[in-house]
Amino acid sequence: MASILEHMFDYDEAALIERIATLEREKSAAAAAQARATARLDELRRAAEAAAGVPARKRGRGLASEVALARRDCPNKGGRHLGFARALVHEMPHTLAALECGVLSEWRATLIVRESACLSVDDRRVLDEEMCADMSKLDGLGDNRIEADAKKIAYRLDPQAVVDRAAKAASERNVSCRPAPDAMTYVTALLPVGQGVAVYAALKRSADTTFDDRSRGQVMADTLVERVTGRPADSATPVAVNLVITDESLLGGDDVPADIAGYGPVPASVGRHLVNAAVSDKRSKATLRRLYRHPRSGALVAMESRKRLFPKGLATFINLRDGTCRTPYCNAPIRHRDHAEPARRGGPTSAVNGLGECEACNYAKEAPGWRVITSTDEQGRHGAQFTTPTGARYSSVAPPLPGLTVVDVSTLEVRIGIELAAMGHAA
Template structure:
């Protein structure tokens, strides 16, 4: 006979274990914060004893923490700031995190909303939010954030207003990949402008009436208002596409790659190429890339540029795709000499690597060292050594295409780069 009681007991045990593991995650986050703050203090103390100027003490530590946590350098800075605030200024929040009453993200929300306050006011907010841990029960992210904002405004309304004014200078637009060959284009705007933009798009959707969905109309309207072209017409800006000759011309289904975005299906890549070639307002140019037949590593590029540095820069950017620091997927902003040029490092594809701005500056901090290598299969490897001696490695991604196949009639299997832009 089916024993319902035993099954319910087993399910209860599973739920209990899930809850226990969640508390363990919070406790681990609290311990990471304590250790991070201790590392920060020890590093700064050692560098002060060595005579390092105060402004340069701790330089590169955020990136070192990010590597240890297998995270991006940007998040490393957040982890470091979070740890400093918790350990030195917010003991009640730290205790709630260690006890499993707060998740790491909810503790981060409290720290973030108190960042503009004085140390004394921050400690007051900390006590009011978390001294009575029972008061945290049942509160979700939005409630935690709202309560912290309300207390911060009560303690120092001028600081909150000043932060809002400063935030306007941080307005920006970003783009990042989304699933299924889509992108997130995000605009960080002052509240009145952001509400006005959204209201305008909603009004267009309300009055359209052509059968498209509401979100569809809003997205198309956004594209048309910004580019000045219908949403279904190829936009005349430079777009690069890496696709094998067999996918482009022979019907092969090997995915293509858009540098900085990632892989896209061959059929969609071919459609993009056809749209570019068929648009009289656009031009398509082709450049050959030669890849290793076993690893897919980029090993050479046909360049039409007269100046070698320009061609080399394009080669490195296409080879690396994103920042070469391990766990950092930021767009390439700088081309860096792994072995510094001032120390005799060569301006070559082997010694070159693409990095984001932050990672390039971090490398200049004392104790950091970067080396590069080329493996037997042609893959470009990069190793970062931190001041504590920890080693982290990354490899350049392979070009699209099936590996191990016989070379095509175009010598080694190559990919075509199609860049289209206005002919004018």
């Protein structure tokens, strides 16, 4: 890699453009090779499980998570990678060929596969041939055009399948939350088109009839908060929010960032504002719970609990310690508190053996061949090692809590630092 970078200094602009184009084609070819490898892995795993007498409905369980881990991707995308590979290799040879030679990017191939998902295998092959058999037709087509053309063909081949998929999509409505820059957050609602348009129109109407110093976008955002929570947008909401902040930052003596469970780090001033708002609003109730972190690693090692039921307090401890799902590369919210060593095998109900996981990852590791081992080191850091059925190993460590860490410095290091500083002054 170093030699390639060195040679690039000798390239002129035209050569650099050609290099960029070549690398893009190689990325597409690599994606096609990944698809072939993934489909073959699926075949081998299912054949082995069939030979072992595993029921058909249980074959391949956990494989999507293995694929995601191998790609250093979140497990939620593993199913998409696996379905993409099966479709390309077994049902859509022209799309696969276009991907292999770089005419299609992986994302554009994904769009074609996605829009054909509701079709029968025969109709899917027809769409594949119409879209990609003549690769020259794909030149110059962007994402939107690729998606639109695939939709048109799918609807022409099987209108009822497209309508049925749209009807089924309504059952997948949901609301999600993810961090945004500058201590903001994206709250996204996936709704049927009628409801979504109605919600937006109602917020827009509120902005059209409100006249103050706020912008239209601010009025719409505040109206959304007020209608969902039933309270003014500038008041504290009586909903449990786990805010982790050091005592120094809380009292204004330090500016170490705080951490909001399910969101991530926020400036100390934002954390103080949230606490002050909850304390000053008589309609809200703020409860303080002491967390004990290791001074060197920042790991959560204990928690003062106001609950009498140990399991519920332990679940809260695990939630605060892990933050999000502990499967490597998965940042999904915690839904299950699970035993790393299953209870049926004698695994204890303890903080060390406990893991915060999303639902999908918890179920994936229950498949045959998976194993998870947890431990804590001398500084209280909680680690988990995941071993997949192929023997691949992946590790995760619980994130440190807010606060400065203590670093041990040896006498020799101190002397070296003093001598270097003296040499700097002498120079």
